[in-house]
Amino acid sequence: MPTVETVRGPVEAGALGRTYMHEHVFVLDADVEQNYPAAWGSEDDRVTDAVGKLKALATQGIGSIADPTVVGLGRYIPRIQRIAEQVPELNIIVATGCYTYDQVPFFFHYRGPALAAALGADVPDPMVDMFVDDITNGIAGTGVKAAFLKCAIDHQGMTDGVARVMRAVARAHRLTGAPITVHTHPASQAGLAVQQLLCREEGVDPTRVVLGHSGDSADVDHLSALADAGFILGMDRFGLNVETTFEARADTLVEMCRRGYADRMVLAHDAACYIDWIDPGVLALLTQWNYQHIHDEVLPYVRQKGVSESQIETMLVEVPRRYFEDVAAY
Numbered sequence: 001m002p003t004v005e006t007v008r009g010p011v012e013a014g015a016l017g018r019t020y021m022h023e024h025v026f027v028l029d030a031d032v033e034q035n036y037p038a039a040w041g042s043e044d045d046r047v048t049d050a051v052g053k054l055k056a057l058a059t060q061g062i063g064s065i066a067d068p069t070v071v072g073l074g075r076y077i078p079r080i081q082r083i084a085e086q087v088p089e090l091n092i093i094v095a096t097g098c099y100t101y102d103q104v105p106f107f108f109h110y111r112g113p114a115l116a117a118a119l120g121a122d123v124p125d126p127m128v129d130m131f132v133d134d135i136t137n138g139i140a141g142t143g144v145k146a147a148f149l150k151c152a153i154d155h156q157g158m159t160d161g162v163a164r165v166m167r168a169v170a171r172a173h174r175l176t177g178a179p180i181t182v183h184t185h186p187a188s189q190a191g192l193a194v195q196q197l198l199c200r201e202e203g204v205d206p207t208r209v210v211l212g213h214s215g216d217s218a219d220v221d222h223l224s225a226l227a228d229a230g231f232i233l234g235m236d237r238f239g240l241n242v243e244t245t246f247e248a249r250a251d252t253l254v255e256m257c258r259r260g261y262a263d264r265m266v267l268a269h270d271a272a273c274y275i276d277w278i279d280p281g282v283l284a285l286l287t288q289w290n291y292q293h294i295h296d297e298v299l300p301y302v303r304q305k306g307v308s309e310s311q312i313e314t315m316l317v318e319v320p321r322r323y324f325e326d327v328a329a330y
Contacts, residue, residue, distance in 0.1 A: 017063020028074030072099030097150035152183035170202035186217030236268035239293035
Protein backbone atom coordinates (compact mmCIF):
# COMPACT_ATOMS: atom_id res chain seq x y z
CA MET A 1 0.00 0.00 0.00
CA PRO A 2 1.30 3.53 -0.76
CA THR A 3 2.84 5.41 2.14
CA VAL A 4 2.93 9.10 3.08
CA GLU A 5 5.87 10.80 4.80
CA THR A 6 5.17 12.24 8.26
CA VAL A 7 7.40 13.72 10.96
CA ARG A 8 7.73 10.29 12.60
CA GLY A 9 8.25 8.47 9.31
CA PRO A 10 6.14 6.97 6.55
CA VAL A 11 2.61 5.75 7.24
CA GLU A 12 0.16 3.97 4.97
CA ALA A 13 -2.00 6.44 3.08
CA GLY A 14 -5.09 4.53 4.14
CA ALA A 15 -4.11 4.98 7.80
CA LEU A 16 -4.11 8.80 7.81
CA GLY A 17 -7.66 8.85 9.15
CA ARG A 18 -9.57 12.09 9.47
CA THR A 19 -7.20 14.78 8.28
CA TYR A 20 -7.22 18.54 8.67
CA MET A 21 -5.42 19.77 5.59
CA HIS A 22 -4.14 23.20 6.68
CA GLU A 23 -3.01 23.49 10.30
CA HIS A 24 0.20 25.07 11.55
CA VAL A 25 1.94 24.05 14.75
CA PHE A 26 3.82 27.37 14.93
CA VAL A 27 3.94 30.44 12.70
CA LEU A 28 6.99 32.54 13.53
CA ASP A 29 9.34 35.21 12.33
CA ALA A 30 12.58 33.31 12.81
CA ASP A 31 14.74 36.45 12.86
CA VAL A 32 12.69 37.97 15.69
CA GLU A 33 12.58 34.68 17.59
CA GLN A 34 16.37 34.27 17.42
CA ASN A 35 17.30 37.88 18.14
CA TYR A 36 14.57 38.76 20.66
CA PRO A 37 13.95 35.48 22.48
CA ALA A 38 11.79 37.16 25.10
CA ALA A 39 9.16 37.62 22.41
CA TRP A 40 9.09 33.83 21.95
CA GLY A 41 9.24 32.95 25.63
CA SER A 42 10.16 29.59 27.09
CA GLU A 43 10.86 26.90 24.49
CA ASP A 44 9.77 24.20 26.92
CA ASP A 45 6.53 26.04 27.71
CA ARG A 46 5.72 26.47 24.02
CA VAL A 47 6.38 22.81 23.31
CA THR A 48 4.31 21.66 26.30
CA ASP A 49 1.43 23.89 25.22
CA ALA A 50 1.57 22.53 21.67
CA VAL A 51 1.63 18.93 22.86
CA GLY A 52 -1.46 19.55 24.98
CA LYS A 53 -3.39 21.20 22.15
CA LEU A 54 -2.51 18.52 19.63
CA LYS A 55 -3.37 15.71 22.03
CA ALA A 56 -6.78 17.35 22.55
CA LEU A 57 -7.21 17.45 18.78
CA ALA A 58 -6.43 13.74 18.48
CA THR A 59 -9.06 12.87 21.11
CA GLN A 60 -11.66 14.30 18.72
CA GLY A 61 -10.86 11.58 16.20
CA ILE A 62 -8.39 13.49 14.02
CA GLY A 63 -5.60 11.21 12.84
CA SER A 64 -3.44 13.62 10.83
CA ILE A 65 -2.75 17.27 10.11
CA ALA A 66 -0.98 18.76 7.10
CA ASP A 67 1.27 21.59 8.28
CA PRO A 68 2.13 23.99 5.41
CA THR A 69 4.74 25.92 7.42
CA VAL A 70 7.63 26.62 5.02
CA VAL A 71 10.40 29.17 4.50
CA GLY A 72 8.86 32.54 5.31
CA LEU A 73 6.67 31.10 8.08
CA GLY A 74 9.36 29.97 10.51
CA ARG A 75 9.66 26.26 9.73
CA TYR A 76 11.97 24.50 12.22
CA ILE A 77 11.65 20.73 12.02
CA PRO A 78 13.67 19.70 15.14
CA ARG A 79 11.07 21.47 17.30
CA ILE A 80 8.23 19.74 15.42
CA GLN A 81 9.98 16.40 15.86
CA ARG A 82 10.13 16.98 19.61
CA ILE A 83 6.40 17.62 19.68
CA ALA A 84 5.47 14.75 17.36
CA GLU A 85 7.28 12.23 19.55
CA GLN A 86 4.99 13.21 22.42
CA VAL A 87 1.82 12.97 20.32
CA PRO A 88 2.27 9.64 18.49
CA GLU A 89 -1.49 9.35 18.01
CA LEU A 90 -1.42 12.26 15.53
CA ASN A 91 0.44 12.27 12.21
CA ILE A 92 2.05 15.62 11.33
CA ILE A 93 2.72 15.96 7.59
CA VAL A 94 5.14 18.76 6.71
CA ALA A 95 5.75 20.81 3.57
CA THR A 96 8.47 22.47 1.55
CA GLY A 97 8.24 25.65 -0.45
CA CYS A 98 8.34 29.38 0.13
CA TYR A 99 5.74 31.81 1.44
CA THR A 100 5.64 35.32 0.00
CA TYR A 101 2.98 37.69 -1.30
CA ASP A 102 5.50 39.93 -3.05
CA GLN A 103 9.25 39.37 -3.51
CA VAL A 104 11.35 36.29 -2.87
CA PRO A 105 13.34 36.20 0.39
CA PHE A 106 16.52 38.28 0.12
CA PHE A 107 18.65 35.12 0.02
CA PHE A 108 17.35 34.46 -3.50
CA HIS A 109 17.52 38.00 -4.88
CA TYR A 110 20.87 37.55 -6.60
CA ARG A 111 20.72 33.83 -7.23
CA GLY A 112 19.17 31.86 -10.05
CA PRO A 113 16.84 33.64 -12.50
CA ALA A 114 17.73 37.04 -11.00
CA LEU A 115 21.14 36.68 -12.70
CA ALA A 116 19.78 35.74 -16.11
CA ALA A 117 19.67 39.29 -17.51
CA ALA A 118 23.19 40.11 -16.27
CA LEU A 119 24.70 36.89 -17.62
CA GLY A 120 22.68 36.76 -20.80
CA ALA A 121 21.72 33.15 -20.17
CA ASP A 122 19.16 31.12 -18.28
CA VAL A 123 20.19 30.30 -14.72
CA PRO A 124 18.54 27.43 -12.81
CA ASP A 125 16.57 28.43 -9.75
CA PRO A 126 18.19 27.02 -6.57
CA MET A 127 14.74 26.82 -4.98
CA VAL A 128 13.89 23.84 -7.19
CA ASP A 129 16.79 21.73 -5.92
CA MET A 130 16.11 22.82 -2.33
CA PHE A 131 12.48 21.76 -2.53
CA VAL A 132 13.29 18.48 -4.25
CA ASP A 133 15.94 17.66 -1.64
CA ASP A 134 13.44 18.29 1.18
CA ILE A 135 11.09 15.78 -0.45
CA THR A 136 13.56 13.10 -1.49
CA ASN A 137 16.30 13.24 1.17
CA GLY A 138 14.78 15.08 4.11
CA ILE A 139 14.86 18.53 5.67
CA ALA A 140 18.09 19.98 7.11
CA GLY A 141 19.58 16.66 8.16
CA THR A 142 16.59 15.67 10.31
CA GLY A 143 15.54 12.74 8.15
CA VAL A 144 12.01 14.18 8.02
CA LYS A 145 10.78 14.34 4.43
CA ALA A 146 8.30 16.89 3.13
CA ALA A 147 5.19 15.35 1.59
CA PHE A 148 3.79 18.39 -0.22
CA LEU A 149 4.72 21.80 -1.63
CA LYS A 150 3.49 25.26 -0.61
CA CYS A 151 3.39 28.66 -2.33
CA ALA A 152 1.18 31.73 -2.06
CA ILE A 153 -0.59 34.50 -3.93
CA ASP A 154 -2.58 37.24 -2.22
CA HIS A 155 -4.25 40.55 -3.15
CA GLN A 156 -0.96 41.86 -4.59
CA GLY A 157 -1.47 39.41 -7.44
CA MET A 158 1.10 37.63 -9.56
CA THR A 159 4.19 39.68 -8.67
CA ASP A 160 7.57 38.65 -10.06
CA GLY A 161 8.46 37.05 -6.73
CA VAL A 162 5.19 35.14 -6.43
CA ALA A 163 5.51 33.89 -10.01
CA ARG A 164 9.10 32.79 -9.44
CA VAL A 165 8.22 30.76 -6.35
CA MET A 166 5.18 29.25 -8.07
CA ARG A 167 7.25 28.15 -11.04
CA ALA A 168 9.87 26.61 -8.73
CA VAL A 169 7.12 24.74 -6.89
CA ALA A 170 5.68 23.52 -10.20
CA ARG A 171 9.06 22.23 -11.33
CA ALA A 172 9.71 20.48 -8.01
CA HIS A 173 6.27 18.91 -8.33
CA ARG A 174 7.08 17.60 -11.80
CA LEU A 175 10.32 16.07 -10.51
CA THR A 176 8.83 14.41 -7.42
CA GLY A 177 5.07 14.11 -7.83
CA ALA A 178 4.51 15.89 -4.49
CA PRO A 179 1.15 17.69 -4.48
CA ILE A 180 0.78 21.43 -3.99
CA THR A 181 -1.11 23.73 -1.63
CA VAL A 182 -1.45 27.39 -2.59
CA HIS A 183 -2.43 30.19 -0.21
CA THR A 184 -4.94 32.19 -2.30
CA HIS A 185 -7.00 35.37 -2.04
CA PRO A 186 -10.51 34.45 -3.21
CA ALA A 187 -11.80 38.04 -3.14
CA SER A 188 -9.52 38.82 -6.08
CA GLN A 189 -10.17 35.40 -7.65
CA ALA A 190 -6.50 34.52 -7.32
CA GLY A 191 -7.35 30.92 -8.16
CA LEU A 192 -7.65 31.96 -11.80
CA ALA A 193 -4.08 33.28 -11.75
CA VAL A 194 -2.95 29.99 -10.21
CA GLN A 195 -4.76 28.11 -12.95
CA GLN A 196 -3.02 30.16 -15.65
CA LEU A 197 0.56 30.00 -14.38
CA LEU A 198 0.73 26.76 -12.44
CA CYS A 199 -1.49 24.63 -14.65
CA ARG A 200 -1.63 26.08 -18.16
CA GLU A 201 1.93 27.41 -18.32
CA GLU A 202 3.76 24.96 -16.04
CA GLY A 203 1.68 21.87 -16.76
CA VAL A 204 0.54 20.97 -13.24
CA ASP A 205 -2.63 18.87 -13.11
CA PRO A 206 -5.16 20.91 -11.07
CA THR A 207 -6.32 17.74 -9.31
CA ARG A 208 -2.93 17.80 -7.55
CA VAL A 209 -3.51 21.31 -6.17
CA VAL A 210 -5.37 22.57 -3.09
CA LEU A 211 -6.49 26.20 -3.40
CA GLY A 212 -6.18 27.29 0.21
CA HIS A 213 -8.67 29.63 1.90
CA SER A 214 -11.34 29.10 -0.75
CA GLY A 215 -13.95 29.34 1.99
CA ASP A 216 -13.15 33.05 2.39
CA SER A 217 -15.44 33.51 -0.62
CA ALA A 218 -19.22 33.13 -0.74
CA ASP A 219 -19.17 33.19 -4.56
CA VAL A 220 -20.22 29.59 -5.03
CA ASP A 221 -20.36 29.93 -8.81
CA HIS A 222 -16.68 30.92 -8.89
CA LEU A 223 -15.78 28.12 -6.47
CA SER A 224 -17.79 25.64 -8.53
CA ALA A 225 -15.89 26.64 -11.68
CA LEU A 226 -12.56 26.02 -9.92
CA ALA A 227 -13.78 22.66 -8.67
CA ASP A 228 -15.00 21.78 -12.16
CA ALA A 229 -11.50 22.59 -13.43
CA GLY A 230 -10.22 19.89 -11.08
CA PHE A 231 -8.87 21.88 -8.12
CA ILE A 232 -9.35 20.82 -4.52
CA LEU A 233 -10.86 23.68 -2.52
CA GLY A 234 -9.41 24.36 0.92
CA MET A 235 -12.30 25.24 3.24
CA ASP A 236 -9.73 25.86 5.90
CA ARG A 237 -10.27 28.96 8.01
CA PHE A 238 -13.10 27.88 10.25
CA GLY A 239 -12.98 29.92 13.42
CA LEU A 240 -11.06 32.78 11.78
CA ASN A 241 -13.99 35.10 11.20
CA VAL A 242 -12.12 38.03 9.68
CA GLU A 243 -12.64 37.83 5.91
CA THR A 244 -16.19 36.60 6.45
CA THR A 245 -18.57 35.36 9.14
CA PHE A 246 -18.95 31.88 10.55
CA GLU A 247 -22.42 31.57 9.03
CA ALA A 248 -21.32 32.71 5.57
CA ARG A 249 -18.33 30.37 5.62
CA ALA A 250 -20.38 27.40 6.80
CA ASP A 251 -23.26 28.13 4.42
CA THR A 252 -20.82 28.19 1.50
CA LEU A 253 -19.65 24.73 2.52
CA VAL A 254 -23.25 23.55 2.75
CA GLU A 255 -24.10 24.89 -0.70
CA MET A 256 -21.00 23.38 -2.28
CA CYS A 257 -21.93 20.01 -0.77
CA ARG A 258 -25.48 20.44 -2.07
CA ARG A 259 -24.02 21.02 -5.55
CA GLY A 260 -22.09 17.76 -5.29
CA TYR A 261 -18.56 19.01 -4.60
CA ALA A 262 -17.77 17.19 -1.35
CA ASP A 263 -15.21 15.16 -3.27
CA ARG A 264 -13.36 18.38 -4.23
CA MET A 265 -13.08 19.96 -0.77
CA VAL A 266 -10.94 19.57 2.34
CA LEU A 267 -11.43 21.05 5.81
CA ALA A 268 -9.22 22.80 8.38
CA HIS A 269 -8.91 25.85 10.64
CA ASP A 270 -5.56 27.35 9.51
CA ALA A 271 -4.90 27.63 13.26
CA ALA A 272 -1.63 27.35 15.18
CA CYS A 273 -0.55 26.56 18.72
CA TYR A 274 1.34 29.84 18.66
CA ILE A 275 1.61 32.60 16.07
CA ASP A 276 3.80 35.66 16.52
CA TRP A 277 2.40 37.56 13.53
CA ILE A 278 -0.57 38.82 15.54
CA ASP A 279 -0.50 40.97 18.66
CA PRO A 280 -1.27 38.72 21.67
CA GLY A 281 -4.13 40.99 22.70
CA VAL A 282 -5.76 40.65 19.28
CA LEU A 283 -5.07 36.93 19.19
CA ALA A 284 -6.84 36.53 22.53
CA LEU A 285 -10.01 37.94 20.95
CA LEU A 286 -10.02 35.20 18.32
CA THR A 287 -11.26 32.66 20.84
CA GLN A 288 -12.72 30.34 18.20
CA TRP A 289 -9.58 30.26 16.09
CA ASN A 290 -8.30 26.95 17.38
CA TYR A 291 -8.24 23.28 16.48
CA GLN A 292 -11.63 22.58 18.09
CA HIS A 293 -13.99 24.73 16.06
CA ILE A 294 -14.85 22.28 13.28
CA HIS A 295 -15.71 19.52 15.73
CA ASP A 296 -17.59 21.73 18.18
CA GLU A 297 -19.38 24.16 15.87
CA VAL A 298 -19.02 23.51 12.15
CA LEU A 299 -19.99 19.87 11.85
CA PRO A 300 -23.10 20.19 14.04
CA TYR A 301 -24.15 23.25 12.00
CA VAL A 302 -23.68 21.70 8.55
CA ARG A 303 -25.34 18.46 9.62
CA GLN A 304 -28.44 20.45 10.53
CA LYS A 305 -28.28 22.06 7.08
CA GLY A 306 -28.29 18.71 5.30
CA VAL A 307 -24.63 17.75 4.85
CA SER A 308 -24.45 13.97 5.20
CA GLU A 309 -22.03 11.87 7.23
CA SER A 310 -20.82 10.41 3.96
CA GLN A 311 -19.96 13.87 2.64
CA ILE A 312 -18.16 14.75 5.88
CA GLU A 313 -16.16 11.53 5.67
CA THR A 314 -15.31 12.30 2.05
CA MET A 315 -13.93 15.75 2.91
CA LEU A 316 -12.03 14.61 6.01
CA VAL A 317 -10.77 11.19 4.90
CA GLU A 318 -11.18 10.36 1.22
CA VAL A 319 -9.96 13.56 -0.41
CA PRO A 320 -6.85 13.91 1.81
CA ARG A 321 -6.01 10.23 1.28
CA ARG A 322 -6.35 10.63 -2.49
CA TYR A 323 -4.26 13.82 -2.47
CA PHE A 324 -1.35 12.15 -0.68
CA GLU A 325 -1.81 8.65 -2.06
CA ASP A 326 -1.26 9.87 -5.61
CA VAL A 327 2.17 11.16 -4.51
CA ALA A 328 3.22 7.72 -3.42
CA ALA A 329 2.06 6.27 -6.75
CA TYR A 330 3.87 8.89 -8.85
